[in-house]
Structure formats: structure tokens, C-alpha cells
Amino acid sequence: MTTIKRSSKGATVEALVASDPDLMKALMKQALQEVLEGEMTELLGAAPGERTDSRQGYRAGYYSRGLVTRIGKLELRVPRDRHGEFSTALFERYARSEKALVAALAEMYVQGVSTRKVKAITEELCGHSFSASAISAINKSLDETLARFATRQLEEAYPYLIVDARYEKVREDGVIRTQAVLIAIGVNWEGHRQVLAVELAHRESQSSWKDFLLRLKERGLWGVEFVVSDDHAGLRKAISEVLTEAVWQRCYVHFLRNALDYLPRKADDDCLQELRWIYDRRDIQEANRDLVAWISKWQAKYPKLVDWAESNIAETLSFYHLPRQHHKHMKSTNMLERLNEEIKRRTHVVRIFPNTDSCLRLIRALCVETHESWLEDNRYLNMTLLVEQKKEALRLAA
Known part of the structure; x- marks a missing residue:
């Protein structure tokens, strides 16, 4: 696989493509490989080499799988897990977004690189050049499908x-x-x-x-x-x-991030962790009791944080009025x-x-x-x- 180097801030698309004719193909392969790795991490609950109590299994190497795209065949390394539970919908579901991604890249090249260089690069990678009419043809069927989705009743x-x-x-x-x-x-x-x-x-x-x-x-x-x-x-x-x-x-996650603005930079105690625990309580009564205790404990040391939290935290506790089984899903925008x-x-x-x-x-x-x-x-x-x-x-x- 072509090594992808970070360009300088001012590098143009033309310079990137001219320096590496395989750039489009390499970028696509890298993006899809990251998707596969992300899916495996989500299944196992841990990144490669990560130690965590929430881990659900272990990796067991890779197998090769080819994926035919408009920019040629990509050889991907599909992760395996020890129990054989990992499966990916990437290959079946990739077609629509692959067309959209290739179209976006092609439009970028058409606008940012001279016609002669676009023709040479796309012919080498794809067997044909991406003219304006070719891009239009790629997008036509996509746009019809996506418009139906966006306007559906x-x-x-x-x-x-x-x-x-x-x-x-x-x-x-x-x-x-x-x-x-x-x-x-x-x-x-x-x-x-x-x-x-x-x-x-x-x-x-x-x-x-x-x-x-x-x-x-x-x-x-x-x-x-x-x-x-x-x-x-x-x-x-x-x-x-x-x-x-x-x-x-x-969203309580955003709330906890906002809380950092009211905490000294060098704070290294359990103040925020104890605030976070309030969101794991069984019901609003337990949460309110813990909140009162938290306020009493930290008021003297971090008065700005405590005053701000006391004034705003009620907005983050609405989820306690839902069934308990829904709490972890509906207390944040994590979904x-x-x-x-x-x-x-x-x-x-x-x-x-x-x-x-x-x-x-x-x-x-x-x-x-x-x-x-x-x-x-x-x-x-x-x-x-x-x-x-x-x-x-x-x-x-x-």
C-alpha cells in the first residue's frame, strides 16, 4: 500500500495528486480499513492492545478480502476475533456511499487539477477520465435515491x-x-x-x-x-x-465537558468523577441525594464549579423520568x-x-x-x- 504522508498546510490538491498517482486509491483503502477496525473495536469493546474491564473478546488476525470499486480493486484486511463473531456489512452496504465518495473526489480533482492531469490520473486508476458528464452520470441515480429518503413522509x-x-x-x-x-x-x-x-x-x-x-x-x-x-x-x-x-x-457528556471550564487546570482529585457518578444512580431520588452530598463536599474548594453545576444540572437529569432500562441510551447524544x-x-x-x-x-x-x-x-x-x-x-x- 502506498504510504500516505501528511501534506503541509498550504499544499494543493494538484501537488498531492501529482506527487502520488495512487493517492485516490490509497486514501479509499485507508478509509475503509479504518471502518473495519472501528467495527471490530466496537464489537470487542477495546482497541488493539487496550486493557479494559469492558472487553468482550480478543482479536485473532486477519483475512484478505477484495472489494471492487470504481477506482479499482482494493485488497482489504478483514479482522477476525477468536470466537468468530465478527461480521461486517461494509461490503454489502458500501456501493452507495462509495459512489458518493468517488464522485466527491472526482469533482475535487476536476476543479483543482488541470484537465490534462485529471485525464492522465483517472485513466491510470479507473480506466477512464472523470469528465463533468461522467460525474453527472454517477450522481444522477444517487441523487434520486437520496432525495426520496430526505423528503419521505x-x-x-x-x-x-x-x-x-x-x-x-x-x-x-x-x-x-x-x-x-x-x-x-x-x-x-x-x-x-x-x-x-x-x-x-x-x-x-x-x-x-x-x-x-x-x-x-x-x-x-x-x-x-x-x-x-x-x-x-x-x-x-x-x-x-x-x-x-x-x-x-x-446531554450529560457535553455537560461534564463544559464543567472543565469552571475547574482549575491542575485539578487532579475526584471532583468530576463523583459528579459523573450521579448519572449512574437508580432513580432521581438517589441522584438528588448524591448531588446534595457532592455540593457540600466541594463547595469550599471549587465554588465556581459547584455554583454553576447547581444552577444547570437539573437539565441533565430529565432522563430519570424514563424507564431505568432507557437511561444509558437517552441521557446523552452518544447514539x-x-x-x-x-x-x-x-x-x-x-x-x-x-x-x-x-x-x-x-x-x-x-x-x-x-x-x-x-x-x-x-x-x-x-x-x-x-x-x-x-x-x-x-x-x-x-
């Missing part, structure tokens, strides 16, 4: 909603700008996760988030009872205006963060998208694949527990 209720944003760099009118990628995941009453929406916005703001949520409602979103997000001010306001009946849960990490593995190959359409095309293609795999999986949550809890609450109220 939502015909069932989603009691749980998780929303978050990530950022990608896109070239617009010759200027590199940062675009916010807004994503929403829903959990239906059967307990299955679904990717509900993926859109681009110039920035995260109250108006962009409000428009995003309103478009979801126009497509039929209803029955939302519980929303998880970070503490972005615009997003919070949009949720309160559009999803008026929903309880809001501030969506994992999807974002998968997106990052692929978009990192492109680095700077040639236009917004290219960026949205690749990310939606990846989200469609995730969405379809979730539909085939066993249910993520047992939602009958929430139904029973609601019935019991009505009985007690009566």
Missing part, C-alpha cells in the same frame, strides 16, 4: 428524538467555508432507531434549527415526548418553540455521536468538499446505509416499558 410517532450537528469544510465561490450538518435520529414505538433528517446550514442558529425542526413536522413528525441535545442556545430555543410538548434532556464518527471517517478523505451538493450527497448516502442497517437490527429499546410506565402514572393520577 414520516408516518409513525417518534417518542424519542436526538439532534446534533457536526461541521464540514466546503468550497463556495472559491472560498472555503464551514457548513453545519444538522442530523436528527428518532426512536419509534417499536424501539427501532431511524435517521429522520440530514441537512446543511451555513451555521447553527435558532433560525436554522427551527427551520430544520419545522420541515420535520411538515413531513409528518409527531408524538415526540423526549428530546436529547447539547446546550446550544439556538437549538434549545428552537426545541422549545417547535416541540412544545417534549421534555428536553441536556448520534457514533454516527458522526462514522461520517468523519469518510469525509476526512475528501477534507474540503468542492461544493455543498457533493458534501450533502456523501453524508446522506452514509446515513441511508446506517438507517437501513438499523431497520434490520433487533429493536434498540423495549418501548413497552415506557407504555407501562405511562399507564401506571395515569392510574396513580386517577
